[in-house]
Amino acid sequence: MQPTSKKYGKKRKGRWDVIAEMDRRIVLISIAIMAVLFSVFVLILGFLLMPHVFYDQWIWKYYWGPVVADALDHPVSLNGIYAYEGYTVVSEITYGVILVFSLYGIYRLLRRLRIVVDWRFCGALMPYILFGPVGRVLEDTGYFKEPFVYWFISPFIYVQIALYALFFLMIGYYAENISKRRNWDKNCLISIVFLFVFTDVFYIILWFLGWGCFLYVIHPIVFLFLSFLAVIPVLCRWMKHGFLTVNTVLFSGGLLFLFPGLYLVGRWILGFRWGFSSGVRFDVFVVVVGLVSLITCVVYLVARRLGDDSRFAVYMEPLNMSMLFGHLLDGVTSYVSIYDPFNMGLPMYLEKHPASDVLMGIWGPLFPIVKFVLVILIVYVLDVLYREELRHHMVLIGLIKIGVVILGLSPGMRDLLRVTLGV
Secondary structure, three states: OOOEOOOOOOEOOOHHHHHHHHHHHHHHHHHHHHHHHHHHHHHHHHHHHOHHHHHHHHHHHHHHHHHHHHHHOOOEEEOOEEEOOOOOHHHHHHHHHHHHHHHHHHHHHHHHHOOOOOHHHHHHHHHHHHHHHHHHHHHHOOOEOOOHHHHHOOOHHHHHHHHHHHHHHHHHHHHHHHHHHOOOOHHHHHHHHHHHHHHHHHHHHHHHOOOOOEOOOOOHHHHHHHHHHHHHHHHHHHHHHOOOOHHHHHHHHHHHHHHHHHHHHHHHHOOOOOOOOOOOOHHHHHHHHHHHHHHHHHHHHHHHHOOOOHHHHHHHOHHHHHHHHHHHHHHHHHHHHHHOOOOOOOOOOOOOOHHHHHHHHHOOOHHHHHHHHHHHHHHHHHHHHOHHHHOOOHHHHHHHHHHHHHHHHHHHHHHHHHHHHOO
16 A cells, blocks of 8 residues: 555655656657647648648738738738738637647646746736737837837737746746845846846947837937836845845836836827827726726625625635726727717727627627626636635636736727727
């Protein structure tokens, strides 16, 4: 009989169990690698033998063509195949599958690093989440020049955001481990600050070289000030506690990208514009955010009133409230910008996503209502119905919730900023 752990009351894994588990992992990894290599081989073979089918009618029509159309703001064609701005059913399914596999890979990484995925972690990711819509709306204003503009069109902008976040996640992980072992060790802090200073120096060099990828270039002094604001959370954390955390470094890294974007958006709102605008509509921003905040507060107050029942108390948790706020923002913004229910004199906007377009085609308010109901159901399933079964998978649950926040807040904020800036 195998010995058991007194603390947990579970059987310890024997040597052969560990070997068998390693063998299974090796087999799964080998299968995944072979599948990827086979897919690449088929694609290359298809491009060589049947380029009109593989590239023109598939890659161009469903993936790359819409990106080019988005950058040029009009339909484009290649060898008689037209592509239009926005998503297609094929591209949405493809990106959804890629997202699922990416989330699984990130889940494995976070488990390995033993990072707690909760509201604090979501807060640390918030600058990256907001950088996405800010970058997209800057692209809508025509701020970026070719070919740099393609890097700020979906899905490539989300690829770069993921790379930035993973980079600062790893930097923060090692900074936390080192600084906790040696409290008040300045070397760790100096290394993080040096990374920000290196970014500033790199930007200054590009500025002096006249790097012309933008219609308006932020002055180096302004960029230095924004960079200093971004590093303040790291400095404050170290001065107060003597060590750094992965969330603090991750948060400051995101601010390094977000602050310049917010600065440019602010200049556009204040009247310094580098492209066409139908007029700044800050009133729409106030109405939408106010309405969404009101609905979210009502849900919170109802949950608090019924808080003695755990089935309702879960709707007071910050991460769940963020999910609700993000998807309400997306739904309400789409409805207001397309149907103009308050007669605010908005220009005509079109919905890019097929699913939401179908729902609003049936009835305008149906899209935000469906989003509201779906988030309520997701929270109920994860935190009430299967709470006990999922309590050993908190990293996965937290990651799923953050993914839900991103899927709502990112497109919602982008659409709201577009209407606000008049582009």
